[in-house]
Amino acid sequence: MSINLIAAVDKNLGLGKEGKLLLSIPEDMKLFKALTENNVVIMGRKTFDSLPSRKPLKNRINIVLSNNKNFHPEGVCTFSDKEKALEYAKSLKEDIFIIGGGEIYRQFARDAEVAFITYIDRDFGADVHFPDIFKKHEWKLESEEGPFDFEGIDYFFRKYKKISEKHS
Template sequence: MRLSLIVAVDENSGIGIDGNQPAFISEDLKRFKKLTTGNAIVMGRKTFEALPKGALPNRRNIVITRQKDFSPPGCEVIHSGDELHEVCSPEESVFVIGGGEVYKLFFSDAIRIYLTLIHYKFPRIDTWFPPIKEDEWVVERSEGPYNDEKSGFSYSYINYVRR
């Protein structure tokens, strides 16, 4: 499978506060939908439970959890990283969408990172994205900065590929 990570981070690589994203940027959500539609997405149970309407439409939703009896509608459930390799075909595009522990679990398997950098340092961050090391990753494309009128945040898109 072709495994990618897709994430929005602040300037300290923060991705979460109390189980939620620190910010929602409309254009970033549209980009997320465009990139992931028609592909598989992998998320942890807590990330799934944070989705306002459950399974995301037009995507293969895969939830990884330690809970053996977890069975959300519209989702496949796996219980280990190895299981993901068993249920996905080699040619399938798979996007890891969070949360923190799931990013860490699949970080070394990823070939791409689609990162949205929010140019702000959020207070109270309690979940972080793993460090992106220059000797392992190269910037393939960078766009922005852009400004989100609704939230007031400035942000950029940075796509990385593994060296």
């Protein structure tokens, strides 16, 4: 069981604008599906609202955080407490993927040990950002693939690992 962050960011760590993704890259979507399928995904209510037809992601256990006690969409486990959500996710014994958005990445960054980041080499003027965690010495770039091209825009698949305190 591992706890992973997974996100696509622009060159300013931008994640989204007006409640939507900045760009949808088919190869990135494929990687997202391959990594998260048959595992557990945790997201914020706003990210859930942005999913196609507001339906849970198929073949994954969907956990959504909301402070609204009346928020109970079908096929989703809802929590209003971050630690309780994480405790439940861990009890499922599958890998856990934190899938956003900005508020959720900020809260779970300290719990995660791996981050799968698709880096898109463009500034999209986002209004929601990924936390600036990779400058911290505890996160190390483990691998990078790319550049790949999508409609004239370069992007990279990066994997970061958190160095455990006893080794740093």
